[in-house]
Amino acid sequence: MEMTEELVSWSHEQKCRKAVEALIRHDFTAQYCPTAQDAFDYIVNEASQAVTIGFGGSMTVAGLDVEAHLREQGKQILNHGVPGLSLEQRLEIMRRQLTSDLFLAGCNALTLSGELVNIDATGNRAAAMFFGPRKVIVVAGRNKLVDGTLQEAILRVKNWATPPNARRLKFNTPCATTGFCSNCNSPERLCRVTTILERKPRFTDVRVLVVNAELGF
Numbered sequence: 421m422e423m424t425e426e427l428v429s430w431s432h433e434q435k436c437r438k439a440v441e442a443l444i445r446h447d448f449t450a451q452y453c454p455t456a457q458d459a460f461d462y463i464v465n466e467a468s469q470a471v472t473i474g475f476g477g478s479m480t481v482a483g484l485d486v487e488a489h490l491r492e493q494g495k496q497i498l499n500h501g502v503p504g505l506s507l508e509q510r511l512e513i514m515r516r517q518l519t520s521d522l523f524l525a526g527c528n529a530l531t532l533s534g535e536l537v538n539i540d541a542t543g544n545r546a547a548a549m550f551f552g553p554r555k556v557i558v559v560a561g562r563n564k565l566v567d568g569t570l571q572e573a574i575l576r577v578k579n580w581a582t583p584p585n586a587r588r589l590k591f592n593t594p595c596a597t598t599g600f601c602s603n604c605n606s607p608e609r610l611c612r613v614t615t616i617l618e619r620k621p622r623f624t625d626v627r628v629l630v631v632n633a634e635l636g637f
């Protein structure tokens with residue numbers, strides 16, 4: 421690793437570790453992962469006892485390439501994003517994700533003071549993150565860290581996560597064209613459900629992996 425890259429990585433590591441410490445103070449199980457491979461290994465290990473594994477539609481998790489590996493292990497994969505599904509089939513998978521053994525999700529923004537902020541259109545991913553699945557693993561790349569307030573975390577989501585997501589999913593929202601949030605009232609508005617996990621939900625085993633790599637958006 422060249423010097424500049426090493427220093428940038430060191431700087432990010434300090435922020436990642438600060439977020440992990442804050443998450444642990446907030447009752448979450450949290451772990452610093454130096455690389456995406458470490459997150460992959462953690463998930464595969466935690467999945468060993470799971471029969472059903474739900475995927476919340478995260479680009480971060482997709483980037484880890486863990487789904488194919490778990491499928492090969494004979495796990496029952498619940499992924500509503502598989503091409504060719506009807507709306508009713510997608511909704512049925514989303515409902516089943518809510519009672520999966522393990523649910524894997526990304527995070528739209530993670531504050532250095534240990535709060536997870538997510539914004540959904542349907543709400544299935546956000547809901548499964550706090551109640552239902554037996555275990556939840558949230559993966560947050562260093563690009564999701566916000567050294568600021570909850571309001572700034574929400575702005576991070578609306579300015580950096582939702583516009584590319586709207587474009588990816590071909591939603592007809594202003595941000596999909598401009599790249600900026602205009603707090604729209606579009607019929608296809610993605611920002612409909614905002615959740616803030618301030619502390620680990622009482623009866624849900626939520627683990628957060630903070631990865632020193634750029635993952636998702």
Ligand code: SF4
Binds near residue numbers: 582600602605608
């Ligand atoms: S409120 Fe509308 S314009 Fe703003 S990020 Fe959400 S979908 Fe995009």
